Amino acid sequence: MTSAEQFREAMSRSASTVSIAGVPWPAYKVVALLVGLLVFAVVALATTAAAPAVLSGAGVGVVVWVGLGAAGHLSR
Numbered sequence: 001m002t003s004a005e006q007f008r009e010a011m012s013r014s015a016s017t018v019s020i021a022g023v024p025w026p027a028y029k030v031v032a033l034l035v036g037l038l039v040f041a042v043v044a045l046a047t048t049a050a051a052p053a054v055l056s057g058a059g060v061g062v063v064v065w066v067g068l069g070a071a072g073h074l075s076r
Contacts, residue, residue, distance in 0.1 A: 016072075028068035036061025 017024040040057025047053065 026069075026072070028072055029065060032061050032065035032068060035064045 016027045018027050018030050019025075020030070036057045039060040040053050043056045044050070044053035
């Protein structure tokens with residue numbers, strides 16, 4: 001891929017992407033992962049048990065991921 005193609009590709013990407021290790025991720029996916037991690041940490045500190053922390057963090061992460069993804073597709 002030439003530099004002109006890379007520049008054109010970077011300019012065509014929407015502003016709602018986050019570059020992680022050179023790979024463009026939609027921002028809603030990054031937000032969902034961070035929210036899931038935050039819920040995991042809060043539940044882990046509150047219960048001091050791994051199972052509820054993992055399950056609640058994963059559940060909230062999935063709900064946010066799907067919800068924000070659906071909301072983004074509906075707004076287009």
